[in-house]
Amino acid sequence: MKTLNISTSCFLKYFIRCFLLLCLNLFPSEPGISLAERDMETDLAVQHIHRVEVKSLLPETTCSPSTKDQAGVISIHSRLGSKKMNSDDATTMPVNSGDLVSSGDYIVTVGLGTPQKQLSLIFDTGSDLSWTRCRPCIRSCYKQMEPLFDPSISTSYVNISCKSNVCSQLTPVTHKIPRCSIDNSTCIYDMQYGDKSFSVGFFSKERLTLTSTEVFDEFLFGCGQINQGNFGSSAANKYGRIFSYCLPSTSSSTGYLGFGKHRRAFKPVKFTPLTTVSQDPSFYGLNLVGISVGGHKLWISPSVFLSSGTIIDTGTVITRLPAAAYSALRDVFRQALTKYPLTRALSVLDKCYDLSSYVTVKYPHIAFYFQGGLKLKLDATGIFYSSSASQVCLAFAGNDANNKFAVLGNVQQKTFEAGGRVGFARGGCL
Missing domain, CATH: 2.40.70.10 (Acid Proteases)
Structure with a gap:
């Protein structure tokens, strides 16, 4: 995922096949057209x-x-724990245009941690790692509208051990071998992007809240300590590896991000x-x-x-x-x-x-x-x-x-x- 400048540095990658929808507005012909113009318009429609x-x-x-x-x-050119529930379950959440913060991407808001903190993020089918900036920020601490996520006040936050199999799974995602923290205990991720943006920090596990009823306790993400730039597969089993979304056509309209075969998908x-x-x-x-x-x-x-x-x-x-x-x-x-x-x-x-x-x-x-x-x-x-x-x-x-x-x-x-x-x-x- 790419980071969102101004409002957030949080991103999300869903490792599931998806179904996406974008509103399509049809514009009527201009009123008051003469007979000759109407005939011309008929010819144009044929063409x-x-x-x-x-x-x-x-x-x-x-x-x-x-x-x-x-x-x-x-950059694209150069690269070339879930809850056990019925896969028919579905949920939706609002999607907003990034135009509100001068971005061409699309934004959703999720809860992270216990108690949950609301975070805005970009969803992007062309990137691999979910991460957000965390306190304390060591350096490259650019300004953002939302407060940084503070893992010290979350009772569900857990660092991933650098000796675990989960840590080794970062290699195909970041295209780098993950490192260990100074005390040789915590997995360190290093994510680089084609526009020279980057995030380095602790690979972690947290509670992710999509809606009031959709909560996942083992969401893997990056807790960024060194970040610069513009700025989870845990839902896959529950929703049958399906999600859908509508990208809003204007900054004042709202789309949606849906998981599972909800009614809008039919x-x-x-x-x-x-x-x-x-x-x-x-x-x-x-x-x-x-x-x-x-x-x-x-x-x-x-x-x-x-x-x-x-x-x-x-x-x-x-x-x-x-x-x-x-x-x-x-x-x-x-x-x-x-x-x-x-x-x-x-x-x-x-x-x-x-x-x-x-x-x-x-x-x-x-x-x-x-x-x-x-x-x-x-x-x-x-x-x-x-x-x-x-x-x-x-x-x-x-x-x-x-x-x-x-x-x-x-x-x-x-x-x-x-x-x-x-x-x-x-x-x-x-």
Whole structure:
């Protein structure tokens, strides 16, 4: 997981296959269109061209994709005790947009310790270790809005012995051999990230409280003592290795994080198989096979997607595509929007438009195609990313080579299902 700047340094990785949902807002046509314009709109609809109000594309808070999002993608490229209960049990908890703290990630709040302390955290399918900053902070003690977790006042906190098998399991997670404390008793973790963020501290066991009725007594996490940057498999058996979530579409709306087969999961969904990423099995892989713009498939050699592979990552904001695939998408998209003036790039987004003089914008739908015939059709919320009306960008970026993993980021995610398959559906937050 990646850390959340300002509000928290706490993260969570759930080692379970998941089902994710993202609200999809459909925008109505502009009222008051003349007969001639209505005829034109009919022709446009046949060509999969749609109209949306420019103001609906603007963020509620000013936020742009950070260079740390790119650093996280570079890092991904370089890496390549539970409660015994019925697996049909389910629970949900609120999810909020990170826009409130100028982050492109998503936040949930959990309780840690006894008595429990409320902690905000990012959930991220592309990272491996849960950790939070703990008292006393030895050094690199950057400010955060929430108080640090204090293990000395929790009656359920336990340090993991550096001689235990649990300690040795850190190696594939941190890609380092764990160390022992000075007194040779406590397991020390050392987690490094692609954006130069890091956390070093005690590997520990604590009570995790998801809701008033969902409590886990042996949650493994890192109690960070040296931390720098922007900043648990214990639930797996209980919920049948399934969790689902809806990523809220705006900073003022609320999504949800659900465990088990709760009622929201039973929506009509089409699926494609989840794949294992051989370079790093902690990632969730997909088989992306094609892209269309305006209803027309782009000519992209199948070898482009085959050689790169694709993962899905809630902790990456902007989707990254192989160089050849992105070039084809960008060029065709630009041809469809030639009437709108180009403007400066926004971080990694290099195809941006100045729409400050327009009330509406017409755009072609973009769709992704996955193995098994699954089609993910994006609307405006998954196609545009903006800082203001004068800087509205195509919400995709290209890798610098065709053989680097494509990453499906959280702007485009809709629905994700457990049991070795992934699916997409509309209306996830309803």
